Amino acid sequence: MASAGGQGSPQFPGGLAPPPPAANPSHQSGQQDANAANGSNNTLNNDWVCPGSFEELHKKCKDLMPQPFEGCKLLINKGLSSHFQVNHSIHLSSANNSSYHFGATYVGNKQLSPTEAFPVLVGDMDNNYNLNAQIIHEIVHGLRTKCVIQTQKAVWQMAQLGLDYRGKDFVASVTTANPNIIDESGVVAFHYLQSITRKLCLGAEYLYQYGGGMEGAVLSLGGRYTGKNWIAAATASGMNVNMTYYHIGNESVRAGVDLDVNLRTRESVVSLGYELDVQKANMTVKNSIDSNWTITSVIEKKLLPMPFTLTLSGILNHVSNKCQFGVGFIVG
Template structure:
């Protein structure tokens, strides 16, 4: 249970008043991406390469550790140790705070997040990343949730001595129970350069689908999620970048076969990259097997992976 609570807090689920399907699209998000647009479940398969072994161990109702071993043919093999702590401050049936999540690899590089619910309406988060002995990134968030709105401010990599950093402010308002509209302003500064980027976004939530749209100076992003039935879910994403002068379309689906304890995910995009993962739970053992493969037809590149999760 504590692992599920930690994931819910780390991902964040803003605009609880405006959507029945609320989950993280990606484990992390960029500073200039609307959090409330990451709304549909992970229907796209996660790229795999080599062999991965994950061992999860719950030490108590509030503390869990995990060990991850990665064996790669393309890059360096690695080992990561992670820990998750969920506090005793109960804010709901599926939420407890504070939440602390972190992991460190064999080279000493660290990723960590701390999330705390200050009050019923105010939530804060601090995340940082190190590469061996050096700080690489750190980010602080403060989010305020009202009855029909969400407002947040994010500060990323501030350096007072150099005069650099990123500030992001966004506001989302529920217009109707199904429609939410918002705006976001990103300000970035570093020596010899500074600028702002503004984006407007909207999200429409139906009984079994969610549609989102973002328009701004950096480009456009649109997504559509549809739950066909209890076993089949579909997702489509469109992204256009003005800086890269590129557009892409991705289609993904998730097929759940509960009687066989199977979960299949597949995807294809406009760059002719096809991927799929198959996950099999070996009940009653706390063991899961994952097979994954991706093929880039343009680059004639193929990679596959195999994973085992215990616990």
């Protein structure tokens, strides 16, 4: 089931992109995270006011990990106005998954912060006529709705509707996916995250699925503790446990550890990643290594003053002796 939480991170180059920020240069992200750790904005120390959604407990650490690709990619962004932009992306790969995507994003006039405006309409269609679309809007203060639609050619794949209520110190959400009254099937999820103190928040997720004369439910528990310049989070769902640790070294370096344990199969995977923001070179480096001996690296270099970004990607597994490389180019 697709996420019903935040808008998520942009995918390069064919995924659904979130609304572009009004004014937030990417090379300042390291400084902002460092300031947040010292309590100068709402990113870390003020999470007790609104802890965010349950699905975003591990977001800081997950965003550190590189998102590699194989082959050649070209992404062209074109802003048609201050509220509307389109993009074209081409992916050429030797793995027989070459594709073309056309996407469009509309951001409304309801400005809540320098990086948030509503309503948001995002759409993406590829050369196989697969459609992904999202509509996000804040109906009233604190109450947000999100609708996600996915089709595969002419076949309806998924319809999801979610509501988030963001109170002073909690977030409550309900999401339903593929509801079918005639066949009596679908999925319903409830999330709740509560700030206990300025640094500690706890919550739970209840997922209920029914259909085909069968039904099942899964309860997940989670929490997050925010230190001066670090965040530790953990979630437990059935026989699965996920723990992450995110640390800010300085305005240029951030690191994280992700531990995923499956108690049923007695298997676990540990990933260590870091992000290096070289502001003087307008370059960002993301590297990671996991317990399966897979090394991943993604380098982004802004070719200023031109609106171009060069992306290099690499994956190397020392056990299977397999490696993949990718080159990407972003215009706009």
